[in-house]
Amino acid sequence: MSLDKNMNKQEFSKYERARIIGARGLQISMDAPLLIDVSESDLGAMNFDALRIAEKELDSGVLPISISKPMPKRNKEAIENIRVDEDVSSDKEKIANEKATVAEMSEGGVMDIDDSGEDDEGGFEEIEDEVEAELE
Numbered sequence: 104m105s106l107d108k109n110m111n112k113q114e115f116s117k118y119e120r121a122r123i124i125g126a127r128g129l130q131i132s133m134d135a136p137l138l139i140d141v142s143e144s145d146l147g148a149m150n151f152d153a154l155r156i157a158e159k160e161l162d163s164g165v166l167p168i169s170i171s172k173p174m175p176k177r178n179k180e181a182i183e184n185i186r187v188d189e190d191v192s193s194d195k196e197k198i199a200n201e202k203a204t205v206a207e208m209s210e211g212g213v214m215d216i217d218d219s220g221e222d223d224e225g226g227f228e229e230i231e232d233e234v235e236a237e238l239e
Contacts, residue, residue: 119170120161127157127166138165 115123131137131153138160141149149155160166192200 113170115170123161123166123168124154124157127160128154131156139163 137156141156141159146156149159
C-alpha cells in the first residue's frame with residue numbers, strides 16, 4: 104500500500120490513540136464491519152476483544168482517521184521591537200513591602216469574635232463604615 108503526500112502515516116499521542124481505539128472498539132462491538140482481514144484463529148487469540156481488533160486496525164494504518172493539530176498563529180513582531188518593562192521591582196523590595204504590610208496589619212489588632220460569630224462591638228456595620236470612609 105503506497106501512501107501519497109496527504110495520506111502519510113500520522114504519529115498519535117497516547118491520548119489520541121486511546122480515543123481512536125475506544126471509538127473504533129465501540130463501532131466494532133456494535134457489529135460494524137472489520138476493515139482488515141482477520142482469521143478465525145487470530146480472533147480467537149484476541150478473545151474476540153473489540154479493543155484489540157481496533158488497535159490492530161489502527162496499527163495497520165487502515166482506519167480513515169486523521170487528527171488536526173492546529174499550531175498557534177505566529178506573531179510577526181520582531182524581537183527587537185518588544186519592550187521589556189523596566190519598572191520591575193527586585194525580590195528584596197517585594198519582601199520589604201510584604202513585611203511592611205504584615206506589620207501594618209498587626210498594628211490594627213485582632214478582631215475578637217464571640218460564639219455568635221459577631222465581633223464585640225455589635226456587628227460588622229462599623230467595619231463597613233470604616234471601609235467606606237477610606238474609599239472616599
